[in-house]
Amino acid sequence: MTTEDYFNPVELEKRETDYSNPHLFCRNLVIHTPGRPIKSFRNVKVALIGVDNFLTSSSVGSTNAPDLIRTELYELYKIKMPGGMRIADLGNLKTGHSSRDVYYALRDVLLHLYEHGILSIVFGASEDIAYASLLCHEAMKQTFNFTTVQRRLAFTGGTPDEPTPENYLDFFLSSPYLFFYANIAQQACFVSSDQMDYLESHGHDSLRLGSIRYNTFRAEPYLRDAHVAGFDINAVKHADAPGQVHVSPNGLLAEDFCQLTRYAGMSAGIKTIFLTGYYPPADMQGTTARLAAQAIWYLLDGMTVYREEQPGKKKHHIQQYIIHHKMLDYDFVFYKSQSTGRWWVEVPVTGGKENLLIACSEEDYHAVCNEEIPGRWWKIHQKMNG
Incomplete structure (x- = not known):
């Protein structure tokens, strides 16, 4: 796979930032730019994937979310990745003619990266984009654990025809390849008793927002055992992340959201991470784009402190x-x-x-x-x- 087959190159508007500064995050990347596709993934351990496909109840379209997040990310300071690991920014996925085209194109990309042991970080789309990871595991015929960080539980208990941000979990929960699902930080006022009963009766789990309010480390085991993780910006309170479609005065604090992504970065098992729900038309000051960028940064920072630990084998610690x-x-x-x-x-x-x-x-x-x-x-x- 070459990046030009599936991706549009990175083209950002010039800002006051001097991108030649060797200490900036963008100087730590292999970037797919116009005329310079990425043809080799040698030593690449992380792939950044922008997806500009935002689905709402009334429309589907482009919001420029990936590039707004990317611009803020590039201006942060770079992370020293261990062991010569490289990070590649593949650009923005070509969207095709429908959301289904996007799901299957992303599935192909995830399969390729998975086979090469590369962590995929997908950002910019609505929550339903995670459906591509289900297609990926079904293609591999491989069971997996899925953990989300969401305000709501995005399933109806029915059998919808197409994934949406409101029902995409229906496809996961009905799949024989899903072993364990958990959601972190849901708010009781947005979750029905039927949904909670469904999770309980099918052996899945959830953590309410209040249960991790003063101790986010309670959520760490759910992220450590996950193979796929989805972080929804809508889980963050409106004051900290105004760029949402459905805002709420309550939710995670911005720093707690970043702490959770850092736990994901410390996990050895996670292969695909989604950062979804960012809606630029509601983000007048760019605060939410900065939060999304910082969430990715702390995720990668978690990778730098990862330590391989195998209980059961003789180790002094x-x-x-x-x-x-x-x-x-x-x-x-x-x-x-x-x-x-x-x-x-x-x-x-x-x-x-x-x-x-x-x-x-x-x-x-x-x-x-x-x-x-x-x-x-x-x-x-x-x-x-x-």
């Missing part, structure tokens, strides 16, 4: 804890990294198979110590042994 649960008559096996403070727990699998190791929190450890059963552990246990 990994501590094992075995807790006997009297009610279940089962020994829970927890692991804690003394370096990062992250936790894991084993989930038993019947049939003589090796136990499954999942990310968890210190709260899960204390729950077991108090003879409680961690909800996420139980749901995954049921999926593996049901």
Whole structure:
């Protein structure tokens, strides 16, 4: 794949910023520019993908969102990526004649990048663009975990014909390739009891906004175990991100949103990340474009502090804890990294198979110590042994 096959090159309007400054983010990139497509992905570990396809209930069209985000991103200071890793800006995906054209074109790109071990960061479109990652995993016939950060739960429980920002999760939740889904930061006033019952009955999970308000680290295990993650700007309160279609006075703080993207960057398993929901016509001062750019920056910053940790193998900084649960008559096996403070727990699998190791929190450890059963552990246990 060459970038000119699928992408329009990066062409930004000139600003006062001196892009020749060697310390700027844009000096850290391999960029697809006019007449200079990217033909080799050697040493590339991250691909930036702009998608200018914003779908609303009444229309679909261009908002120039990717370039507005890109302009702000380029003006931040560069990140020193470890091990000679390179970041490539592929440009903006060619949109075709319909949203379906966009989904399938992006699917092809994601497949190529996935096969080469490259993390894809897709930005600028509406939330339904994540459907392309489902098409990608279906093409590979590979199960995956999906975590979103959204104010609402974007599913109806029905069988819609086409994905929209309001129903795209219906396609994920009905797919046999989705193993575990979780949403972070939903607000109870925007979520129906039927939606919550559906997640519970199908072994999925969610974290309310209030549960992470003063401790975003509670959400970290859900991002660490994800293969695909979707970050919706609409999860942020209006005062911090006015560039939204459906604004709300409540929501995540801008710094918490960036902290969550940083957790995603620290994950070894995530292969595709979506940053969606930015609506420029409502962003008069460019505040939301700056937030989106900073969210990408902190995501990449998370990659610089990533440390490969494999509990179960002899490592001095990994501590094992075995807790006997009297009610279940089962020994829970927890692991804690003394370096990062992250936790894991084993989930038993019947049939003589090796136990499954999942990310968890210190709260899960204390729950077991108090003879409680961690909800996420139980749901995954049921999926593996049901």
